[in-house]
Amino acid sequence: MRALRSAADRVDGHLLTALALATSAVLVTTFYYPVGTVLIEAVVVDGAVTGSVFAAVLRDPFYFGEIARLFAGESPAAVARALLSPDRRIGIVGFTAYQAALSTIASVALGLPAAYLLARFEFPGRRTVRSLTIVPFVLPSIMVAVGFVATFGQRGTLNAALRAVGLPAIDLMFSLEAVVIAHAFYNAPLVARVTTAAWESVDARAVETARSLGAGPVRAFYDVVAPQVYPAVLTGAALTFVFTFGTFPIVLALGGFELATVEVFVYRLARDLQYAEAAALAILELGISLAVLLAYLRYEADTAVQSRGVEPLPRRSLRPATASVRELLPRVGLAAYAAVAALIFLAPIGSMILASVTGGDGALTLEHYRFLAARQRTAAAFQVRPWPAIRNSLGFAIASTLIALPMGVVVAVLTTRRYRGRKLVDAAAMAPLAVSGIVVGLGLLRGLVFGVEFAGWRIAASGAVAIVVAHAVAGYPFVVRTVAPGLEGLDRSLVESARALGASRVRALRDVELPLVWPGVVAGAAFAFAISIGEFTATVVLATGADAYTMPIAIERFIGRRLGPATAMGVVLLVVTGCSFVVIERLGGESRGL
Structure with a gap:
C-alpha cells in the first residue's frame, strides 16, 4: 500500500509537467504547424528557398504606398517628400x-x-x-x-x-x-x-x-x-x-x-x-x-x-x-x-x-421565421438549413470549449509562475490572438483536412474536426486572460501551507488555487463557448462541406439573398450567444480578467 501511494505521489508530482507537454503538443499540431506551413509558402516556391515573393510585396505600392519606394532603394528624403505630398498613397x-x-x-x-x-x-x-x-x-x-x-x-x-x-x-x-x-x-x-x-x-x-x-x-x-x-x-x-x-x-x-x-x-x-x-x-x-x-x-x-x-x-x-x-x-x-x-x-x-419581425410594408409579421422553417423542410442538400446550422454551432462550441478550457488553465498556471523565460512562454501562448483566422483556417484545411503523410501513414480529418480545432485555438487565449489574473493575485502563503502539509503541486492547484479562482474559470469557459458560436473567419475557409456550416455561415449565405431571413437567423444566434453569458452572471460572478 505504501509503495502504491508513493508511486501515486510521483505520478501526481509530474502530472503538471505532463499536462504542459500535452498542451504544447496540441498547440504545435493544431496551430504552429498549420500556420507555419502556410507562411513558409512566402519563402519556398517550387521547392526552392527564395525571398522574391516577400520582396515583391514590400516593393509593391499597392500594398505599402509611398513606403514601398523605400524598400525599392529610394532615399528616405525622397520617400518623406512623397509622404508629405497631397496625392500620397498609403x-x-x-x-x-x-x-x-x-x-x-x-x-x-x-x-x-x-x-x-x-x-x-x-x-x-x-x-x-x-x-x-x-x-x-x-x-x-x-x-x-x-x-x-x-x-x-x-x-x-x-x-x-x-x-x-x-x-x-x-x-x-x-x-x-x-x-x-x-x-x-x-x-x-x-x-x-x-x-x-x-x-x-x-x-x-x-x-x-x-x-x-x-x-x-x-x-x-x-x-x-x-x-x-x-x-x-x-x-x-x-x-x-x-x-x-x-x-x-x-x-x-x-x-x-x-x-x-x-x-x-x-x-x-x-x-x-x-x-x-x-x-x-x-x-x-x-x-x-x-x-x-x-x-x-x-x-x-x-x-x-x-x-x-x-x-x-x-x-x-x-x-x-x-x-x-x-x-x-x-x-x-x-x-x-x-x-x-x-x-x-x-x-x-x-x-x-x-x-x-417586420415585412416589406413595415407591418409586423413572422414571415422571416416561417421562411426558416420552410427552408428546414424543403431545402436541397446543397442549401443551408437552420437546424443543422444551430446543431453544428452548439456541437462545435461544446467540443471546442472542452479542449480550450484545460489548455487555457494549464497555460494560465505556467504564465503565473516565476521562472526564466516566462514572458516568452506567455507571448508564444498568446500568438493566436495576433494570427489571422484566415491563415489558421487555410493551414488546417491544407494540412489536417487534405491530409498529412507521416511515417508512411496519411493522417486526415473531417472539416468538422478542423473547425473544432480552429475554434479551440481561437478561444483558449481568453481562458488564459480570465484565469491568470486570479492566480496572480492569490495569497501565495495558502499554496505554501498546502505544500508544507504534503500536498503535491497538482494537489495544491486542484484543492486550493482553482476553487479560489473558480469564477475566472467559469468566465473563461463562457468566453470560449461564445467565441466558438460566433467564429466566422476560420470557419468560412473550413466549412467546405454541406454538413459543416454554422449559424454565422448561414447568416452570411442568407444575407446575400434576403435581409429578412438573415435577421431572423441573427436573432436565433443572438439568443444562443447571450445565454452563454448568463453563466458569467449567475455562476462566474465578476472576473477581473477580460
Missing part, C-alpha cells in the same frame, strides 16, 4: 493601420465614460451591466454586420427616424465611418471592462491621504487615480488595435473591397490560389500584430496591480443628494453619453430584432 497596409488607429480612438472615447459610470456610480442593475459589457466583443461579427445594415442602411431604422422628423436621410453603408463605428461597437466594451477593473483596484486610502495633504479632487485624481487607470486604458487600446488591424468580416460586409484591409486581401489571394503572395502578406500582418501584442504583454507584466487588501473607492448614487452644479454636471454628461451609446450599442441589435 497602400493597403497603411489603410489597415489607419482604420485600426481610428477604431482604437473611437473605442477608447466610448469605453472610458462607461468605465467611469461603472466604477464610480451605484445604480440598480450595475453588476448586470458590467457583465454585459463584454457581450458585444464576442457577438458574431456577421450578425453585427446584419444589425448595422438594418440600422444605418438606406431603409434602416436611423433613416426612418430621420425622415419621420423631416430630416434628410444619411448613407453610412460601405464607408469608413460605418467600419469605425462597428469596430467601436465591438471594442469599446472591452476598453470599459479592463479600465473598470483597474479603477476598482484604486485604494481609497491613498486618495484620502492625498486629500489630507492638501490636494484637491482634480489633483488627487491626476496624482493617485490616473496613474493606476491609464495602463488599463493602454491595454484596451493595444488589444483593440490588434483586433481591428486583423479585421475581416466587418470590413467585408460594411466596407466592401473598396475599403479592404490586409486580412481581406489575404482571403482573396488564398481563394484565388495565390498562396505565395497571400503568405507573404500574412507574414507582414502577423509581424505588425505580434509587435503590438508583445508590447502589450510586456506592459501588462510591468504594470500589474495587486488588488489584495485594497479598499475600493466608494461609489456614488446616480441620483444626487443636492442640486449643485458639481453634483449635476457629471450626470448630465453621462446622460448625453447614454444617448450616444444607445445609438451605437443598442440600435443595431434592436434594429435586427425589429427587422426580423
